[in-house]
Amino acid sequence: MSLETSLADGQIRYNPLFIDGSVHSRPDAETITISSASTTQIIGRVAAATINDADAAVAAARRAFDAPSGWAHWQPQERAAALRRLADQLTARSSETARLVSAQNGMPYSTAVAFEGNVPAGILQYYAALIEGSTTEETRAGATDRSTLVHRKPLGVIALILPWNFPQTLTFFKLAPALAAGNTVVIKPSSETLLDSGLLAEAIMAAGIPAGVINILPGGDDIGSYLVTHPGVDKVSFTGSTTVGREIASRAGSLLRPVTLELGGKSAAIILGDADLETHAEAMFTASLLNNGQTCFASTRILAPRRRYNEVVEFYGQLAAKAVIGDALNPATQIGPMVSEAHRRNVEGYIALGRAEGARLVTGGGRPDVGPGWFVEPTVFADVDNSAVIAQEEIFGPVLALIPYGDEAEAVRLANDSSYGLGGTVWSSDQEHALRVARQIQTGTIGINHYLPAPDAPYGGVKNSGMGRELGPEGLAQYQELHSIYL
Missing domain, CATH: 3.40.605.10 (Aldehyde Dehydrogenase; Chain A, domain 1)
Structure with missing residues (x-):
């Protein structure tokens, strides 16, 4: 054949x-x-x-x-x-x-x-x-x-x-x-x-x-x-x-x-207070926006410390805004289209809901002018409450919800306050510190300063x-x- x-x-x-x-x-x-x-x-x-x-x-x-x-x-x-x-x-x-x-x-x-x-x-x-x-x-x-x-x-x-x-x-x-x-x-x-x-x-x-x-x-x-x-x-x-x-x-x-x-999944990325954002920019993009966000383990809830919250919002806003959007077959493309018109409508429905819930739109939210395909701009919402629909339901598209936290105990609580438990990430300059936090997260898998499943390690989820x-x-x-x- x-x-x-x-x-x-x-x-x-x-x-x-x-x-x-x-x-x-x-x-x-x-x-x-x-x-x-x-x-x-x-x-x-x-x-x-x-x-x-x-x-x-x-x-x-x-x-x-x-x-x-x-x-x-x-x-x-x-x-x-x-x-x-x-x-x-x-x-x-x-x-x-x-x-x-x-x-x-x-x-x-x-x-x-x-x-x-x-x-x-x-x-x-x-x-x-x-x-x-x-x-x-x-x-x-x-x-x-x-x-x-x-x-x-x-x-x-x-x-x-x-x-x-x-x-x-x-x-x-x-x-x-x-x-x-x-x-x-x-x-x-x-x-x-x-x-x-x-x-x-x-x-x-x-x-x-x-x-x-x-x-x-x-x-x-x-x-x-x-x-x-x-x-x-x-x-x-x-x-x-x-x-x-x-x-x-x-x-x-x-x-x-x-x-x-x-x-499904609604994984959390926990940004610790000592995380070096620029050093891990490529890994953070992969962890949250791989395959246009059409990834079950994607860390789409970004938990950031209040003392660095504005910095993290700016960082993820730029990460999304600077992504190359275009035909999926173009080797330079970083964000391609959604799989179908029906799926794009579903993702856009969540974006509209995020606005209606009072989240602050940092970047994206519309359709890029790059061709006739089923494209959605990579979208970042700030000031999201962890109980909001866009923070609790799997969107399966390039939509990130940025959520502030006070101390690490609150970060762990917010990360675990989800009906899902598939993936997740912890970002820190101190691996032992990140490991202590990672062990507390209720999820089947979690990555430190990156996320990709490994063939020799068990992969799967807990809860929903x-x-x-x-x-x-x-x-x-x-x-x-x-x-x-x-x-």
């Missing part, structure tokens, strides 16, 4: 419906239209999977898992070698993957290269090394003269339901450990970002991954909903909104089906930000079940 561009209209036409090792054509199927976030023009059409396709994908994954010589029975070294081959194939397609993601969801191309182009292969390499260097069995000595053999087994068929903001990176947060553990998968990518799924299917075939081990279903919410309760699925892993995550948890819970949920962990050895364990054999 290769990407083919029609010279007549510039649209990319191919089908990422990938079941049992091959691409399936559906000439008469309902199509999903893919538009460029930067130009609003249609750039591709993808045939939507049907319920019958979902059944076929789950059946193929089950066969690949259950076969006596199937993926689950491969030695860790064999699976590791296959993961490395897939990593190599992704690397060979990294620039095209970055281009497609950037065109679809508005991610700045430089960000897409760093994340969508490079991170998936790195995660595969990490899990390949992990399973080669670990064992799936251990013998534990008991209190008596008997012992127990604890065996870690793959779960079976895993349904992966993905979002549009980091489509390939977040796919491999789930796919790499699921495969490493010996599971087979059915992937349901977001309908906003499907073109890159075709490249993934191409890489899977080129890497020689056995038929049925990975299946891809382009489709709408109906396909994801169907997979959640499909009798052939053994676990669901979902990244997306808290509202949808709750529904998935409820439906899976009634079946006693395990789930991993990576949901989800349940379970991805990445690290803990991420592998999410795709294994424990089998105790009493000797």
Whole structure:
């Protein structure tokens, strides 16, 4: 399968419906239209999977898992070698993957290269090394003269339901450990970002991954909903909104089906009194405005000490005002468009609400004159009360709320006064000082003077930000079940 561009209209036409090792054509199927976030023009059409396709994908994954010589029975070294081959194939397609993601969801191309182009292969390499260097069995000595053999087994068929903001990176947060553990998968990518799924299917075939081990279903919410309760699925892993995550948890819970949920966030950036703002300017931009603010872990609540509050307001106002806004495919762009017109309206609704709540608009608040795309100016509000809607609800756009605090005890209280707990940052010239503060924050992850998840460390949230962990050895364990054999 290769990407083919029609010279007549510039649209990319191919089908990422990938079941049992091959691409399936559906000439008469309902199509999903893919538009460029930067130009609003249609750039591709993808045939939507049907319920019958979902059944076929789950059946193929089950066969690949259950076969006596199937993926689950491969030695860790064999699976590791296959993961490395897939990593190599992704690397060979990294620039095209970055281009497609950037065109679809508005991610700045430089960000897409760093994340969508490079991170998936790195995660595969990490899990390949992990399973080669670990064992799936251990013998534990008991209190008596008997012992127990604890065996870690793959779960079976895993349904992966993905979002549009980091489509390939977040796919491999789930796919790499699921495969490493010996599971087979059915992937349901977001309908906003499907073109890159075709490249993934191409890489899977080129890497020689056995038929049925990975299946891809382009489709709408109906396909994801169907997979959640499909009798052939053994676990669901979902990244997306808290509202949808709750529904998935409820439906899976009634079946006693395990789930991993990576949901929303409203993370706090705590600026301590000794923080050097200029030194960390680039890291602060990344922590709060990465991918146009369309990032679940973004530190969008900025907590600043009152004695430096005006300085911090000025700093973040300039950080936003000086950001280069433009076409996502321009390598110089720092802030691209929102993923869709509907999402831009949602972000603009929050900006209007911030004004209505009495927050002071420092910069932004409108639409930049940079083209026809779904752009929103990076927006900074000051004098925000932590109870305000723009400080409590996830906006998922380039909107920052600056909140003053008195002492560090108040900073910790404000940071924890949130229904979310996914990410966060602490900024200080004294790492030990920052570490003491970071340990008090109720969140699954937090960074000191920067924020980026690491492949070898568990990533996930508390409270309304989800349940379970991805990445690290803990991420592998999410795709294994424990089998105790009493000797």
